[in-house]
Amino acid sequence: MARDQSTLEEALRAVRDPELDLGVGDVGMLRAVTLRRHRANVSLAVPTANWPSLDELERRLTEAGCSVPGVEEVSVEVSLMEEPARAALRARLRQEMAGAGEPDGGAAGDHDPVHDDPGHDDHGHGHGQGGASVPRFLQPGSSTRVIGVSSGKGGVGKSSVTVNLAISLATLGHRVGLLDADVYGFSVPAMMGASHDPVVLGDLVVPTATHGVRLLSMGFFVPDDQPVIWRGPMLHKAIEQFLGDAYWGSPDYLLVDMPPGTGDVTLSLAQVMPRAEIVVVTTPQPAARRVAQRSAFAARKLKLSVRGVIENMSWFTGDDGTRYELFGSGGGQAVADDLGVPLLGRVPLVPALREGGDVGRPVVVSEPDGEAALAFRALADRLVALGPSRVYRRELTLR
Ligand SMILES: Nc1ncnc2c1ncn2[C@@H]1O[C@H](COP(=O)(O)OP(=O)(O)OP(=O)(O)O)[C@@H](O)[C@H]1O
Ligand SMILES: [Mg+2]
Incomplete structure (x- = not known):
């Protein structure tokens, strides 16, 4: 017994x-x-x-x-x-966020220029209790890949791509977080069909687990019908807290739905997540080219590494199997060529994708064998195969 x-x-x-x-x-x-x-x-x-x-x-x-x-x-x-047990749990989570016991141990023996900067005293440890400290997964040497999904203008499907890509990565067995940093135009909680708000544990937030992805969004913290009218400093603080006071665990990937264009939020993100890689979403029509480029140039100005282009709404497959290129063709490849980065994937126009977004059932979940899901899986594979960026370190060495 x-x-x-x-x-x-x-x-x-x-x-x-x-x-x-x-x-x-x-x-x-x-x-x-x-x-x-x-x-x-x-x-x-x-x-x-x-x-x-x-x-x-x-x-x-x-x-x-x-x-x-x-x-x-x-x-x-x-x-x-009881409160003592809750406090112990918070301490346990903070400890994990600060890097103690992180399984990948990425920083060990991995020399990194930032650690030599006298302005930093992190030595692989976090910054203690309270306040938005830089979590371990954002520090140099961490194996987490932070990937910002950006676009020059709104409505190209940035959020749809972010959501379905995040779930596809999780389905492949990766630990995935999704930060909806489109603080003004947040849409991710509804698209994901998040069933509950993040749990607030004292000074810590536990992102909402949805479809195997940890999710945090401004949408959880403001009433539905209220606009977000915060200015730069407040937004910066909010972004810092989303990263530093949230229990993301040790994600393999943190996808960030970036606000369209450039602005306060993008600047804040670049500051808080200097290791972020950027992928640019665009549509196939040639006219979208310049707009998409602009967001990539902005990212590069902020020393973020642009890794590739995703073309969305690339074709529509009719009942007879014919592919119709409703928005023209070649736009994604053209942007990629202009930027000297690969075209990572093309996503078809699929009614179920829009419907799924509206009712909170992402298409990779509702139609896992459909052509959109297959495109997202291929995209996820490609992103994984691409591996992390090394550019950031080179730039730092040169500075
Ligand atoms: N491949 C697709 N097939 C069908 N509908 C799509 C596709 N991609 C996006 N959509 C639809 O287009 C609309 C805009 O997409 P989404 O909200 O993802 O774009 P966005 O770039 O994030 O926009 P915003 O700038 O408003 O944040 C949504 O209704 C979405 O469901
Ligand atoms: Mg969006």
């Missing part, structure tokens, strides 16, 4: 909370486990009263419990964490 108990406890401790993506044993949520006959009684403490994805967590606990020989039933009793 004793052996069963410890096997059971071990199996349950390892179950990951969907929102935190950490083991419930590790974050103090698993309180007690008793085994009576074939029934496991699990006492679970949740950090907040409205803790999201509790059904899914219970399902995972049941599955893990029932996988232990002799256990046929799992009953979960939920209580609210």
Whole structure:
């Protein structure tokens, strides 16, 4: 019996909370486990009263419990964490954000010029408690790739591409975060069909887990019908907090839906995320070329590395299988050639993509074998194969 108990406890401790993506044993949520006959009684403490994805967590606990020989039933009793446990959880998350225990250990032995800058004292550690500190994953040497999705003008499908690309990367098994930095025109929570707001744990925000992606957006923090009329400094602070006071874990990819064009937000992002790579979304018509170029030039002025171009709305496939190039052709390749970067992919015009965006069911989820999903998967593969940019370091060395 004793052996069963410890096997059971071990199996349950390892179950990951969907929102935190950490083991419930590790974050103090698993309180007690008793085994009576074939029934496991699990006492679970949740950090907040409205803790999201509790059904899914219970399902995972049941599955893990029932996988232990002799256990046929799992009953979960939920209580609210007391403040000391909550504080310990916050400290645990902050510690992870600061880099302790980060699995990739990317900085070890990896010389980086920024560490020699007397203005920085990070030495691979974070900046302590409270306030928006620079999380480990944004610091030099981290293996996280931050990819800003940008466009010269609105309406070219930047958010749609960001959302579907993020989910495709997650489906390939990567840890993915999505920051909707289009603070004025946020649309990502609705497009993703986010079922709940991010959880606020004291001075920490836990991004909303949706379709395997961690998501944060200004849209979660302002009422639906209210415009965001913040000026530069406030926006800068907000962006800093979105990155420094949010528990992103250790993402492999952080995609950023950039506001169209250039402006305060782009400047702030470049400052807070100097390692960001940029991909430019454009449409096929030749007239879009100059506009798309402009956003790339702006990015380069900010010393961000432009990695490639994505052409959206490239063709429409009719019922008879004929491809119609409704918006012309060659625009994406032309922009890519102008910029000296690759065309990373072309995404077709698909009614289900728009419909999915409107009802919060991204097309890669609703039609995973459709032509849009295939295009996004190819795009994700291409981005992964491209590997991280090295340009940033060269520029720093030269400075
Ligand atoms: N490949 C596509 N097929 C069909 N509809 C698309 C496609 N790409 C985008 N759309 C639709 O076009 C509209 C604009 O797309 P989206 O909101 O993604 O663009 P955006 O560049 O982020 O715009 P904004 O500047 O307003 O943020 C949306 O209704 C979206 O569903
Ligand atoms: Mg958008």
